[in-house]
Structure formats: C-alpha cells, structure tokens
C-alpha cells in the first residue's frame with residue numbers, strides 16, 4: 114500500500130462517513146432507517162448539474178445543493194415519516210424505500226435515465242516528493258470532511274440543542290418532560306444529515322464526474338454499511354466505519370488480485386464484524402423502553 | 404381556584420380502560436398525594452396530565468387554562484415539572500449535563516446559577532458527583548438527580564411518581580424532606596404518587612385513593628391515615 118492509496122482511502126472514507134452520519138443520527142434520534150438518504154446525494158448532484166448548466170458558478174452550485182437537500186430532507190420527514198410516528202418499524206421502512214424510488218423516478222422524468230456529465234471544474238494533481246501523488250480534490254475532501262465532523266461532534270457534545278438531541282435519542286418522553294420539542298429535534302436531525310449528504314455528493318462528484326438517477330445507491334449502501342460496522346446510532350462509530358470502508362476499498366482497488374472483489378470484501382467485513390460484535394464497533398446494546 | 408383541575412379523565416390502552424373518568428384537584432401550595440396499589444393507574448394519570456400519553460376523555464386545567472391538548476414540552480414552559488416513575492435520567496450524560504437539561508425551558512444565566520445553587524444545597528452529593536456519568540449513580544442518587552432536574556425548570560407544580568420506589572429508608576426520608584422543603588420555601592405545589600402510603604399521607608394536606616381506575620376515597624392526610632379501610636389496604640393492617 115502506498116501513501117497515495119492511503120490518502121485516497123481516507124478521503125473516500127470521509128465521504129462515506131459524512132453520509133453514514135445521516136443514517137446513524139436519524140436512527141439514533143428518530144429511531145428509523147431512512148433508506149431514502151442515499152438518494153439525497155443524487156438530488157444534490159442534479160442540483161449541482163442544473164446550477165452549473167444555468168449559471169455556471171460552482172460556488173452557487175455548492176450552496177444550492179446544500180439548500181435543496183436540507184429542504185428536501187426536512188420535507189420528506191414531515192410528509193412521509195412524521196405521520197408514521199409510533200407505527201410499526203416495518204411500515205416506516207417500506208415508506209422509506211418508497212420515498213427512495215419516488216426520488217429516483219422523479220429524477221429520471223426530469224433528467225432522463227442516462228448519466229450526464231456534471232461539469233464541476235477539474236482539480237490539479239500535486240506531486241509531493243517522488244512517491245506521493247494526490248489530487249487537490251482529495252485534500253479538500255479530507256480537510257473539509259474532518260472539519261465538519263469535528264464541528265458536528267462539538268455541537269452535539271457542547272451545545273444545548275446537541276444535548277437535547279442526545280436526550281431525545283436516549284429517552285424521547287423524558288426529553289419532552291424537560292421541555293424539548295421532539296418534532297423540532299427530529300427536523301433538525303434530518304436537516305443536518307441532508308446537509309452532510311449534500312457536501313458528500315459534491316466530494317463524490319469530484320471523483321466520479323457523472324450523475325444518474327441511481328447515483329446515490331452505491332455510496333448510500335456503502336455508507337449504511339459503514340454506519341452498521343461502526344455501530345448504528347453512534348456518531349463516532351459512523352466516522353470510524355466510514356473511514357475503515359474507504360481505506361479498505363482503495364487498498365483493494367489498488368491490488369490487481371483483489372480489485373474485482375472489492376465490494377464483496379467490504380460486505381464480508383460487515384459480516385465478520387457483526388459476527389464478532391452484533392452491535393457494531395461502538396454500538397450499544399439495544400434497550401427497549403416503554 | 405385550583406392550580407390543577409382534572410375533570411372526568413379517561414385513559415384507555417387499546418380496549419383496556421385504565422382510568423375510568425376520575426376528577427380531582429390540587430390547590431395552590433398544597434401537597435396532594437394519589438395513593439393506590441400496583442396497577443391502580445397512578446402513573447397513567449400523571450402521564451396523561453403531562454400529555455406524554457393520549458387521553459381518551461376528560462379535561463385538565465392548569466392555572467385556569469385548559470391544557471388538555473397542549474404538547475408535552477409546552478407544559479414545562481407553563482410551569483409543570485414531572486419526575487417520572489423509574490427516574491428516567493439520561494444515563495449517558497453526566498450529572499451536571501442532566502441538571503442543565505432541566506433548565507432547558509429557561510434562558511437567564513443568573514437564574515441558572517441560582518437554581519443550580521439551590522439544587523446543590525438540597526442534594527450536596529450531586530455537586531460532589533457532578534462530572535460522573537449519571538447512569539453510574541446509585542438508585543437513590545438517581546432519584547435526587549431526577550428531582551433536581553425537575554426543580555431546575557422552577558415549576559409551579561411538581562408531579563412526582565413514586566420517588567421512594569426501591570430506596571432505602573434513609574434516602575426515602577431525604578427525598579420526602581426535600582419535597583416538603585421545596586413546597587415550603589418555593590411555594591411549589593406538589594402532586595405526589597406513592598405506594599408508600601404512610602409516608603406520603605404524613606406529609607400531604609390532602610389525598611386521593613385510586614382503585615383500578617376510579618377514585619374510591621378522598622380526605623385530608625391525617626383523615627386517611629386513620630381511616631380503617633386505608634389502614635387495612637395500604638398501611639399494612641396494624
């Protein structure tokens with residue numbers, strides 16, 4: 114493994130981690146698996162595509178992508194999931210899968226089924242010493258991703274609203290008895306998760322320059338795997354799981370003998386970790402509360 | 404005028420009628436207890452008042468205002484604090500962070516310091532353990548924390564659900580002394596749910612006896628302490 118492979122892996126891991134945070138936070142706070150989360154990435158990508166097409170300004174594309182994803186995430190929660198609060202988990206899960214297909218179908222109607230080039234500017238490649246070759250986009254992903262994750266961790270740990278989020282995730286009713294508006298905390302959770310997914314979609318487009326209606330599926334499922342590996346519901350777990358998966362993926366891709374089996378190896382890691390630790394690396398025992 | 408007035412409250416769990424149309428009131432400044440055996444519906448009643456459980460019928464008024472359909476979190480802002488059965492502290496957070504969450508409904512920094520001082524005076528052990536993870540506190544300490552958390556909201560009405568459950572007599576005495584002290588010093592009205600009827604009645608101005616979803620008896624604390632059927636059913640015969 115070269116240093117280049119490792120840095121590429123960390124960077125891909127940061128993308129997975131950003132997406133995984135959305136799965137894990139929603140799971141921890143709203144107690145549901147939001148299977149439409151991956152498709153938020155796709156919506157972010159088409160927002161970038163449309164903005165660049167009409168206005169040509171990458172910075173506007175970034176802002177719009179975040180804004181559209183946040184609004185969409187919050188609206189989906191309000192329209193599709195909130196009416197099902199207290200319904201069986203299976204009903205919620207099926208609704209989430211339905212939302213996922215709905216988003217893909219809308220994208221297909223609006224933009225067609227074929228992949229389109231998004232047209233983000235290319236970034237230069239840096240040669241550091243004679244061994245290390247990195248794309249500037251990789252470093253941006255790594256830097257911005259790390260800053261966002263540190264900021265999120267501090268927000269959850271130190272701010273009043275962050276504490277309220279922890280309280281809701283541990284005991285929703287007890288949190289209400291403190292005066293916490295649970296609906297608002299859940300909306301905020303979807304907003305944060307979607308914003309992180311939008312940022313991830315931009316980083317993803319720096320690596321894979323096309324988008325299609327199913328763009329979100331693969332990074333979505335990988336990030337979900339990362340969240341489960343790290344322990345679903347755990348924020349540091351999502352970060353660890355994401356980085357682990359990203360590094361493994363890039364290493365496997367760089368070794369010709371392993372290359373074709375990359376995805377299989379990633380899921381095999383999931384299975385092995387769940388066999389050793391059914392709750393994931395940092396997951397807690399699931400307690401049922403009445 | 405009553406601070407809390409419950410009119411014909413009904414609560415169903417599916418087809419089971421847990422509360423069958425009870426009415427009672429708690430006046431400003433009183434300590435009122437609601438006693439009854441396991442499964443009588445005491446917790447259900449408090450949960451329905453706090454609106455963390457839907458009512459099937461009846462009305463609840465607080466300070467003259469109809470709060471029947473208010474959101475649970477709004478009631479905290481109006482001045483109702485609820486120390487739930489089983490304490491339900493946030494076990495992953497520290498003692499201090501739990502206490503801070505109790506202040507969630509309030510803003511003023513100076514008032515925060517005052518309230519914090521107050522609960523630390525009531526329960527010095529919590530100050531000693533302020534950085535401990537709350538889940539690692541003993542049962543009695545957790546009860547103190549749950550009560551402190553509720554007091555941080557500066558409630559007009561404190562709902563307490565079996566604060567003595569599972570505690571040694573020493574802790575029970577501490578908790579009951581503080582309930583009286585809060586009532587006396589801050590003028591906080593208290594609705595106390597207890598199975599420990601003797602202890603509860605001895606500090607209560609009035610009490611209601613709840614029996615499988617209905618109020619069967621009411622009177623002052625001392626009347627009920629001397630009532631023959633109460634003695635037989637809840638005070639261990641004697």
Ligand SMILES: Nc1ncnc2c1ncn2[C@@H]1O[C@H](COP(=O)(O)OP(=O)(O)OP(=O)(O)O)[C@@H](O)[C@H]1O
Pocket residue numbers: 416419421439440441442443444445446447448488598
């Ligand atoms: N979630 C629930 N679903 C169905 N029935 C319930 C539920 N919660 C309580 N009950 C039933 O409602 C009745 C009243 O229960 P509740 O918890 O209010 O009693 P309690 O007076 O607080 O008892 P305890 O002293 O044991 O705490 C009981 O018969 C109980 O089995």
Ligand SMILES: [Mg+2]
Pocket residue numbers: 445446447488564565
């Ligand atoms: Mg009870």
